[in-house]
Amino acid sequence: MHEMGLAQNIFDIVLRTAERNSVDKVLRIHIRAGQLRGIVPEQLQFCFGFVARESPVIEGAELVIETVPIRGKCKDCNHEFLVEEYRFVCPECGHEDIEVLEGMELLVSNIEAL
């Protein structure tokens, strides 16, 4: 259950942002979670709902989680492609050394607030 720790980190980031921008109420928090992170949205939302009670500015805010598919780049032929079913092989040249461009991120991308 590492979702609880992540929820706490999200809360800290959102609280800092809310204070810096003097917002009255946070309505929505947009999270980008790479597919490789294996985040279970419902679990993270549940934990966040619990943590958010610490601040009346954040309590009740909706956590919107966008799962980012894995994009890879072949280190041999530079071909960029969507990694499906965790198959890290270049579909163009068969090379197996693939750089992960997207799919490992885990960030608070933006918040909507009043």
Add this chain to the structure above:
Amino acid sequence: MSIKIQVLNNILEINESYAAQNRETFEANHCFSVNMMSSPGSGKTTLLEKTLERLDPSEVAIIEGDMQTTKDAERLERFGCQIVQISTGNACHLDGKMIHDAVEDLDLSGVRLLVIENVGNLVCPAEFRVGEHAKVVILSVTEGEDKPLKYPLMFREAAVCILSKIDLLPHLDFSLEEARRNALQINPQLEFFSISCRTGEGLDEWTDWLRKRMKG
């Protein structure tokens, strides 16, 4: 009217910064660090015992993560190497800060290998970098060949995969070949060691791998 505020903050940034600090400490001490991870019961502690029998314990330090007990640390005490036990309570993984605090209790001068035995769990430990040079995942042959496909991040992040308890293969339907194929699909760079702690098979190859890196 609601406003949109761009944030773009990494949710794991605090952990990443501890991990980077830890890495600097390891580098400054010329200490190679491995983070060993697996499901509960795959034989991590037994493998560590067999590994310590083949290395010079004065060159090894261990950080032992366990949710509730100190049993694993007690098993390793006889080797006389430095051991720090972290009782994680309900936490299912070790993180950068826990390792940072544990390292403060170690004297790393003269230590060439730091082994971090993570909490038995294939999900959460993969999420949290602790500053290690290499992640090692142990998959025992009593588990399924499809484990790599079920826990892709763990196998993607690992540098080494140890297939353990291979002395049991004659009694099982487990296919080493299929397990390897599944893991390589996720991580074609993965190095494998097939090991039996009971017969000793594969242990020399594994400890040679470590020894090579301990020399820097």
